Each structure stands twice: as structure tokens, then as C-alpha cells.
Amino acid sequence: MGDENYFYTDEAHDVLISLSEVVHQMERVAQGDKHCWKWVVIAMASAINGALTCHLSGNIQVGALTKIDARATIDALQDHNHDELPKKPKLANPRELFVRARREDKRLEPAGCILTLSSVQKRAFDKLFELRNSFSHFEPRGWGIEVSGMPSIMLNLLNIIEQIYDDCWAFRHLSDNDYEDFNRLLGALNKQLTK
Template identity: 40%
Template sequence: MVNGVWYETDTPSDVLDSLVETARQLDRVKGDVAAWKWAILSMFGAVSGALVCHLSGSTQTGALATRSQTKTLAALEVRDGSAVIPDPYLASPLDLLRRSLSRRNRESPAVRICVSFRKRTAFKRLLVFRNDFTHFKPQSWSIECSGLPTIFQDVGAIICQISQDGWSFRHMTDAQRKELAAVLVEIEARLNDLADQYAKLS
């Protein structure tokens, strides 16, 4: 028996956990604008994980960086099992989005997603915010919060589309899928409330 406290997760579960945390932080935002930082980090984690789920097929290489993908596939082709599978190295977030939009060279059987220019722009803006918070430089800066609800709604629409493809979250339990659908609705409602709140202040 292994003693201790263990946290066990996987990519689909982490998407759900990240969305639950996003909803929690959006609730905090009403009284503490600094909570947007944690909402940004968790929301970007959710959409990145959803793209990984969308792209990953039976060999789990569809979301890997090109070199990592090539090395992994080569190792998998060694029939005697002597090859060492390299540590996976994920493609960049922008590459994940591009691959999900493309019909070419897909490992996953999931149908490509259709994302408008506005939603792609929202994804890129959220990525910039996430990078700035994750790699905080010796500087001060500010974010116009009134635009964040729309950015979050556009990014949430990407996750929603992926959740309906029948492939990406196939390993989730029925309970997890129901919770995923519910938390996406909850996030949308909280974003609408925040958008109304900011509109009254403008």
C-alpha cells in the first residue's frame, strides 16, 4: 500500500478543474478585481487543455511539437519495444489552435473546429495576458477589465464547441460531462453579469 495524499488527474479532468476554478474566480472578481489574474490563468489552462484533448488521437501525439511528435512516432514503430518513448513536448498554444482549425495532418478523428476571427483574436489576447502574469517582468501594467467578459465568452465558445465533438472528452464520466456543461453555463452567466456591471460604470 502506498501511503500519503495523492492528487491524480488527466487532461480532460484538468480542463474541468480549470473551468470550475474560472467560475470561482469570476465570482470573486465582483469584490476583488485582482481575481481576474487567476481567472485568466485558469481559463487559459482550460482552453489549452481542451485543444490538447481535441488533437490527441490513439498515439497521443497530435498536440505535441513537431520534433517531439516525430521522435515519439518513430519510437512507437519499433516493434520489439526496445525504443524509449521520449518525454512529450507540447506544441505552442498558437500551434494548437492552428492545428485544430486545419484539416491537414490530423492524428485525431475529431472534426476540425470552426473559430471566427474575433474568437481567434480573443484567444491570442488571453494568451498575452497569461504570459504576462506567468512570466512577470520587472514592470507595472494594467488591463482594461471591461473588455475581459467578451474575451472570456469568445474563448469559452471554443471550449464549448470542442466539448460537443464527441471525441475530445470521451474518457470523461457521465457525471464529469454533466458538470462540464453546467460550469460552462455558469461561467457564461457570470460573464454576462460582469459585462452588465461594467457597462453601468462606463
């Protein structure tokens, strides 16, 4: 099997890919397709979850894992027993990542700065994942979603990603070209969401 059968990514590049999808779906929304808000929500949830993962992952890469998997990883590394490393470590849920990003006493390892977020940004985060969960775990029902407040919600979430980006920890391994892409995407989204 050749490389044409695979694509390669990591958590930092996935944030870029997710933000690119948010831009693409916002263009479709601007053209009048309100159903594309679903894909904006899903892509933004992916972007912010990835950004939090990068922001919380320190030198031993356990800051975004579940507490059980982080502890097991640390114990295995301290004991020099790589056979005891978790086989499939799990990421903590988005809510837990959000709490850890804001509270030093909840951190599992040193990493990015403690985020300072407004109550509006916290509500935007909660709304995003409420919507994402509804879209991802679809029940056989119909419902209406008010979209008039969506640009404001997305802008508040984008501001969280920008705070993570500006801290220079989460995306420290990206190339100069990736940083250019990141800046272009952040600029495009700011423009789209403040029209």
C-alpha cells in the same frame, strides 16, 4: 507513502478543474476584486490549452505533441522499439495547438473535428495568451489592464471550449458525473460572462 500525499489527474479532468477555477475566480471578480482577473486568465488559459490537447490527441496520442516528439513516437511504435519512445515528450505551444485545431493540413493524426472559429475568437485567444504570458513571466514593472472587455474575451474562449465539447471527441472518456460537472460549469460561466 499513501495516496493522501498525491492527487491524480489527466488532461480531460484538468480542463474540468481549470473551468471550476475560472468559475470561482469570476465569483470573486463579481464581488469586486478586479485583481482576480489574473487568475481567471491563468485558469482559462489552462482550460483551453487542455481542451485543445484533448481535441487533437487521437488514438496514438501524438496530435498535441511537438512535431519532433510526435515523429519520434510514431517511429518507435512502428518499429516496435519502445526504448526509443521520447522519455519526456513535450506538448506543442498553445499557438501551434490552436492552428492544428483549425487546419486539417496541420494535423499530426486523426482526432476531433476541424474547429470553425471567427476572427473575434482568434483575437480573444491571442489576447488570452498575451495576458497569461505577462502574468506568468512577470517583469518588475507595474501596468494597468483594462478589464471592461474581459467578459467578452472569456465568453469567446468559452465558446471555443464548447465547440470542442460538443464534438464529443475530446472528452469521450469522461464519466457521466464528469459530463454533468462539465455542463454545470459551462452553464455557470455563460451566466457569469453574459451579466
